[in-house]
Amino acid sequence: MAENAQKLSTYVWEGKDRKGNKTKGEISGSNLALAKAQLRKQGIMPEKVKKKSKPLFGGSKKVSPFDIAMLTRQLATMMKAGVPLVQSFDIVADGLENKGLQELVVSLRNDVASGTSFAGALRRHPRYFDDLYCNLVDSGEKAGALEQMLSRIATYLEKTEILKKKVKKAMTYPIAVVVVAIIVTAILLVKVVPQFESLFNGFGADLPAFTQFIINISEWLQSWWFIVLLAIFGFIWAFKEAKKRSRKFSDIVDKYVLKIPIIGEIIDKSAVAKFGRVLSTTFASGVPLVDALESVAGSTGNAVYRDAVTRIRDDVSSGTQLQASMRATDVFPIMAVQLTAIGEESGNLDSMLEKVADHYESVVDDMVDNLTSLMEPIIMSVLGVLVGGLIIGMYLPIFQMGKVVG
Numbered sequence: 001m002a003e004n005a006q007k008l009s010t011y012v013w014e015g016k017d018r019k020g021n022k023t024k025g026e027i028s029g030s031n032l033a034l035a036k037a038q039l040r041k042q043g044i045m046p047e048k049v050k051k052k053s054k055p056l057f058g059g060s061k062k063v064s065p066f067d068i069a070m071l072t073r074q075l076a077t078m079m080k081a082g083v084p085l086v087q088s089f090d091i092v093a094d095g096l097e098n099k100g101l102q103e104l105v106v107s108l109r110n111d112v113a114s115g116t117s118f119a120g121a122l123r124r125h126p127r128y129f130d131d132l133y134c135n136l137v138d139s140g141e142k143a144g145a146l147e148q149m150l151s152r153i154a155t156y157l158e159k160t161e162i163l164k165k166k167v168k169k170a171m172t173y174p175i176a177v178v179v180v181a182i183i184v185t186a187i188l189l190v191k192v193v194p195q196f197e198s199l200f201n202g203f204g205a206d207l208p209a210f211t212q213f214i215i216n217i218s219e220w221l222q223s224w225w226f227i228v229l230l231a232i233f234g235f236i237w238a239f240k241e242a243k244k245r246s247r248k249f250s251d252i253v254d255k256y257v258l259k260i261p262i263i264g265e266i267i268d269k270s271a272v273a274k275f276g277r278v279l280s281t282t283f284a285s286g287v288p289l290v291d292a293l294e295s296v297a298g299s300t301g302n303a304v305y306r307d308a309v310t311r312i313r314d315d316v317s318s319g320t321q322l323q324a325s326m327r328a329t330d331v332f333p334i335m336a337v338q339l340t341a342i343g344e345e346s347g348n349l350d351s352m353l354e355k356v357a358d359h360y361e362s363v364v365d366d367m368v369d370n371l372t373s374l375m376e377p378i379i380m381s382v383l384g385v386l387v388g389g390l391i392i393g394m395y396l397p398i399f400q401m402g403k404v405v406g
C-alpha cells in the first residue's frame with residue numbers, strides 16, 4: 001500500500017451523484033479500482049473513469065519552499081480547528097491549483113491513511129522536507145502537540161523564506177547594474193562606434209588619443225565578441241561547479257563574501273537571524289540544545305557561521321554556557337550574545353533567541369531597502385559615465401575640427 005501510494009495517477013471521471021444528477025471531475029488514486037472505490041465512498045456512481053492524459057508540453061508546476069510553508073500553515077490551521085489530519089489533507093488538496101503540490105499532498109494523505117506516521121510519510125519526500133522539518137514533526141507527534149508544532153514550523157519557514165528573498169534581492173540588484181552597464185556599453189561599441197569610425201576616416205587627420213582608444217576597443221570587440229561571450233559564460237559555469245564540488249573553495253567564497261561592503265553585512269546579519277530563528281524553533285520544540293545546534297549548523301547559509309556553530313556545539317556539550325561559547329567565536333554581534341545571556345539567566349532562552357531573529361530580520365529588511373535606494377543613483381552614475389565617456393570620445397574629433405575651421 002505504501003509503495004502504491006507513491007505512484008499516484010489522476011483519473012477523469014463521469015457519473016451520477018446521490019440525486020441522480022450527472023456530474024464529472026478528477027480524482028487521484030493509486031490505481032483505477034481504488035479511484036472508483038473513493039468515488040463510491042463520496043456517493044458518486046461512476047460511469048466512466050479513465051486515466052488523465054499528460055499534456056504534450058509542460059506538466060506539474062514546481063513545488064517551491066513557499067508552497068511548503070503555505071501547506072504547513074494550512075494544515076496547522078485545520079488541525080487547530082479540530083479537523084483530523086487525513087481530512088485536513090483532503091480539504092487542502094481540493095483547494096490547490098498547483099498539480100505538483102496537489103500530488104504531494106495526496107501522496108502524504110494516502111501514506112498517513114494507510115497507517116504510516118506523519119513524520120514517516122514526510123521522510124519519503126526528502127526533496128521537499130528536510131531532516132529538521134521531519135524531526136520537528138516527529139517530536140510533535142510523540143508529544144501529542146502536532147498542531148502547535150506545525151504552527152511553529154510554518155512560522156519558521158515563512159520567516160526564513162522571506163529572509164532568503166530579501167538577501168537574494170540584495171545580491172541580484174548590484175549584479176543587474178553591472179550586467180546592464182556591460183550590455184549598453186557593448187551595444188555602443190559594436191553598433192554605434194563603427195558609424196563614427198567610418199566618418200573619421202575621411203578627416204585625414206590624427207584622432208585624439210581617447211577617441212583612438214575607444215575605436216581600438218570597438219574593433220577588438222567586433223572581432224572577438226564571441227570569444228568574450230564564451231569566456232564570461234565559461235567563468236560563471238566554472239565558478240558554480242567549483243563552488244558546488246569543492247567544499248574548500250565554497251568556504252573561501254563564503255568567507256570573502258562577508259567582506260564585501262554592504263552586501264557582506266546583509267549576509268552576515270541574515271546568518272545571525274537564521275541562527276536565532278532555527279535555534280529558537282528547535283529548542284522551544286523540546287529538542288536538546290546540543291541536538292538543536294547540530295540542526296542550526298547547516299541552516300545558517302554561510303561556512304563561517306557553520307564552523308562557528310559547530311564549535312559552539314562542541315563547547316556546549318562539554319558544559320560551557322551558550323552565550324560564553326558564542327562570545328568566544330568572535331563571530332556573533334554583541335547584541336545577539338547579550339540577548340542569549342539574558343535568555344539563559346532568565347530561563348527563557350527560546351523567546352530571547354526569537355527576539356534575536358526578529359531584530360536581525362528587521363535589520364536586514366532596512367539594509368536591503370537602503371541598498372535599493374543607494375543603487376538607483378549608482379546605476380545612473382555608472383551608465384552616465386560609460387555612455388557619456390563614449391559620446392565625448394566620439395565627438396572630440398568634431399570639436400577639434402570646429403576649432404581648426406574657426
